[in-house]
Amino acid sequence: MMMSRLKKSILYWVLLSPLMIVILFPFGLMFVTAVRPRDELFVYPPRWTFSEFHWGNFVDMWGKTNFGGALLNSLYVSVSSTALALVLSIPAAYALSRHRFRGKGSYRNFLLMTQMMSPIVLVLGLFRLMVQFGLVNNLNSLVLTYAAFNMAFTIWMLQSYFNTIPRELEEASWMDGANHFVSLTKIFLPLAVPAMVVTGIFSFINSWNEFVLALTMIRSTENYTLPVQIFAQVAGRYQIEWHHVMAGTVLATVPVAIVFSWLQRYLIRGMALGAVK
Amino acid sequence: MKPISWKTIAASTLAIGVLGAIVPAQSQTRVDFTVAEYSSNTGPYFEQVAAAFEKENPDIDIKIQVVPWDTLLQRLTSDIAGGTTPDISIIGTRWLLDFASQGVAESLDAHLTPEFKSTFIDTFMAPSVVDGKIMGLPVAASARAMMINTDLFEKAGATPPTNWDEFYDAAKKLSALPDTFGFGLQGKEIETDAYYYYSLWTHGGDILKADGTSGLDSPEALKAAVLYKTMIDERLTQPSPTNYNREEVFNLFKQGKVGMVFTFPMLIPQIKAEAPNLHYKIMPFPEGKAKATYGVTDTLMMFANSDVKDAAWKFIEFAYKDEWRTKFDHGEGFLPVTKNVAAEEFYKTDPDISGFAAGLPYAKFAPTIANWEEIADITVRTMQQIYLGQQAPEAALQAAAAQINTIRSK
């Protein structure tokens, strides 16, 4: 009655293959477009094959667009907003997990509400806000907004994880003579590192991929983040250089995809602990 | 400043960022200039102009922001809403009225000397005049024309058309060729309405009637639309025009699949680069009851709340020197807006450019009216409904005219 492992594996791969093909299709598309010579972009009937690898597309793209700058901008914004979100979320999640206080329920509801606000719905108000603080065309405006929009989720995840760290550990450390600060830094936070990593990845991905706010807040080319940079290459041009666009998406995607595939097992583990509680 | 800016930001702490404390201390006058991105040459070109200007005027710093066309209006809208407008900007002339009527645009009459004013070609100056005041300067101009693939015409034994009947016949002959479409019809995104106006105008109609109401319910408008629809139905265009934006129609042309397209001069350098073996000819639009072309200008405007108007104006005058204008027009493939550049031999003898320039005497412009974008959007939607067969042309046009009239009367 039990299927052999081999048989089961084959069956599963067959079941998954349609989805996988659809998932891999854009990646293949990106790649073959990015490396084909320009004059083979529009051939009819269209075909996957092409005459030669034209790696120069990447170099041209890098030179013609501000891709390197956009990459650094995206990194800066994603890393900083993730750091900020974590720094603010950790104490809040700790309080929610360990303390009982008035307004706790309302605070949680408030967080849930902030989850519902799409940046696009608020984009006008946000813009005026940033104008008042002189942060328009400043990457830090994105850092602040991304951190704020990610916080609900990070607090939520962290709190669920914190609930799984036995309170006795901290109590034991107090018995051992630690004050609250030592107990937090020496005992609690080291144990919470996996949760912080997982939560950080979520926040990073969201910031890395965000589009609408970056489009609105960032005015000058040198401050573009990657999604805006790529979008600018297709939007309203007299001519779209698809091979450059695709070279850009390949460069923007592949490193993230690699890091991501390495980290995904931790994400799942994190989800098992977090999110739902 | 530019290459290190992200590091500067990175170095500043968030707390400082919140306080907005990273304003570089500068004693220079700074002029913010928002530039619409026509091509990848646009940014570098203006940086060059600015560098040359700054060399002559070390006390003025020209800060250029290059913005893609598709997001330009959104940018300016949020800039104005937030009170962070640049000092000068390139805009689509069709937006100028909105800017002027809201008091956002600065009238240039006070700055404009008669000599400077006289350098412009009058046709292009006209759309910038709102209520008798000059609200901006034409910065880029193009006219539209028909481009045909002469090889295909030869193969099909068709004659280059001068009127719509000939156009229709030529399309039929061209479409008979294998894997070839007679007419490349644009059906989505930016300027889908313009593709219809070409037909509308040459059939003798207009966007607005003399009394200011929509011209879409006129018999000419119907005729213009029915012609396109018929050609779609008879497979004289590429299939499913609503999946083709401007760029994609031109791609078909570059591939030699399409015999006739309506286009702008900027296509020529692209063809030279990408399809050097394609033989083409620039022709006026087919005539119906009238001769027409679409004149499109973009405007350089100054913002009313700029506090460095004099410095900005100084830069504008600098940028309109002949050497710079020539460089710009040639680089982007525009028609000249100043008389001196237009007088160049090139614009008369070059078969490509002269083909476009020929239409200027009878060029029509998009009307400078409030809510133009919304009206254009209604037109696009209506055309798409007609092309898709969702509505009969007559009913669709009537409905569109009614909607436009409502907006007009607001």
Added chain:
Amino acid sequence: MKSALRSTPLLMILPSLGLAMFVIGYPIVDLAWTSLHEVSRFGQLRDFAGLYNFTDVFGEPLFYESLWRTIIWTVAVVGGTLLISLPVALVLNDDFIGRSLARVIIMLPWAISLTMTAVVWRWGLNGRAGLLNATLMDLHVIAEPIEWLATAPLAFTAEILIGILVSIPFTTTIFLGGLSSLPQDSYEASVVDGATGWDQFRYITLPLMKPFINIAIVLNVIYVFNSLPIIWVMTEGGPANGTDILVTYLYKLAFRFGQLGKASAISLIMFGVLLIFTALYVVMVMRAETDSTVDGEHKDDDVAA
């Protein structure tokens, strides 16, 4: 010590609350205020207009069409995502050869931004040059290229499918997290009780996965309802407004036509819709979930029982 203990949690929450209030709270107020005014083309507030903007929105047929399409879009994308993600998660949770590779592939779409995904698909769905047509023609599924984005129904379907595709990784991750936390002994007990694979799924997996499914529904609904890039990049709501949903409609109103008052009104209406939905969810969650922090606070001897 007592008073210190009382105030520490509040101090810990304050920074995050402050930022959220600053970045999210303020704009909501600003939005509400704007929606009650006549607003100039460029967002400057003019006269107080009461509910005029709202009545204006409610008098607009495009609003209802977009609302209806938003509902279809949300239900179809979230529903499709759940229907695919659950079996995928079940498979990926089982042990088989090459599982980690399979997991990586399924998660891949997460690593690209929605904007880029949409850009790539737009290129892939191109009628004449698109490689989807190329593939289908090579396989002789179709003889002539299909213009995928030329008509609204086809374009909208394509957009929904892509929406599903990009939502699968997140949802599958939630489900995998859920599956890995299910108690193994329940399954063993059920085998002893004579349950088949389907019985196990029906009577153990599904009920135990309920909280995870709930969370997936709520988060996906919120994300999908508000999602702009796919539709915006691929069709901008066209052709003939046939793929407009509320966000694209809102975006056009605000940034193309400059009708910021109306746009604010729509923003608030959208917020209201989500608020009602989430309120229902909170009720649902409150009922299903006993506050997990309470046992922590109320620790007493029963721990040992």
Added chain:
Amino acid sequence: MASVEIRGVEKAFGAAKILHGVSIDIKDQEFVVLVGPSGCGKSTLLRMIAGLESISKGEIAIGSKVINKVPPKDRDIAMVFQNYALYPHMSVFDNIGFSLKLRKRTKGEIASRVQEAAEILNLQKYLQRSPRQLSGGQRQRVAMGRALVRDAQVFLYDEPLSNLDAKLRVTMRTEIKALHQRLKTTSVYVTHDQIEALTMADRIVVMNAGRVEQVGTPLQLYDTPANLFVADFIGSPSMNFIEGTLARSDIGVVVEAVDGTRLAAPQEFGGREGQKVVYGVRPEHFSLATGDAGSEAVVEVVEPTGANIEVFATLAAERVCAIFNQRHPFKPGDKIRLATDPDHVHLFDAATGVRL
């Protein structure tokens, strides 16, 4: 080392009252066990001594110093937690030495004291392992080591053995007791297991529903339980109870059960005739009788435990348990006669449960 005085301590979580005024004096060097059913408040009381719960009312003094407001780290107490609470990211050595490190002791001193503790607990081989790599019993030892490396004034144990298997529990029980006899540190030990309490305690505090039921040495509690609750809670198998009425008869004072069975009662008692009472007798105090002596009982189940046999039988319409150390060949259904020694009978007032 120090005494611990608990005076009128109360604890309330909002409206819910967990402790209703508890007073216990724990003498220096004493090993006191707090025992009671789940939810009786014993852990809460322990955590109040530790400083992990605030004291709603009353005071607690360690070494005659009131410590109500002293934070846990300054109370100089060590605690062993039910789940051991070992720091998972530290080695066994670091776990044991953590408190010394916090007190800024030199490396050499930490090493020698950890080594010493490890020898006592037989942990030398495991010092470099992480807690994850240890068995339950070993973890328990580490938790102990963490406490005893400290020379704390008071040791607190919160059900430390409840996660161990039965055999290990017995071993550890002995070890903890031996350790206490060696170190003589004042200890407060919480458990719900009365056997643990009886075997380990110098004195036992029986708690129920937030109140102290009785305080005394193990044998005092066993022999003279102050009320029905203590009588029932202490001892296994527990005391048999038969409800009845006090009466005087030809054979002296008896308790007349509801079905009319007459049970012999002690001749001196504080009750009056006709009083409703509960008649209590421990299983080992039944003896087999012949003829008219004792009362008739019907055997239901016989359970040999090796050393004894436990006989469950119906007596006076109640199920009772009797333990014999002879191997009687009883079968279910057999009729036997059970007698009680009036000196070992406990009488409780039926209404208040108080010992008569």
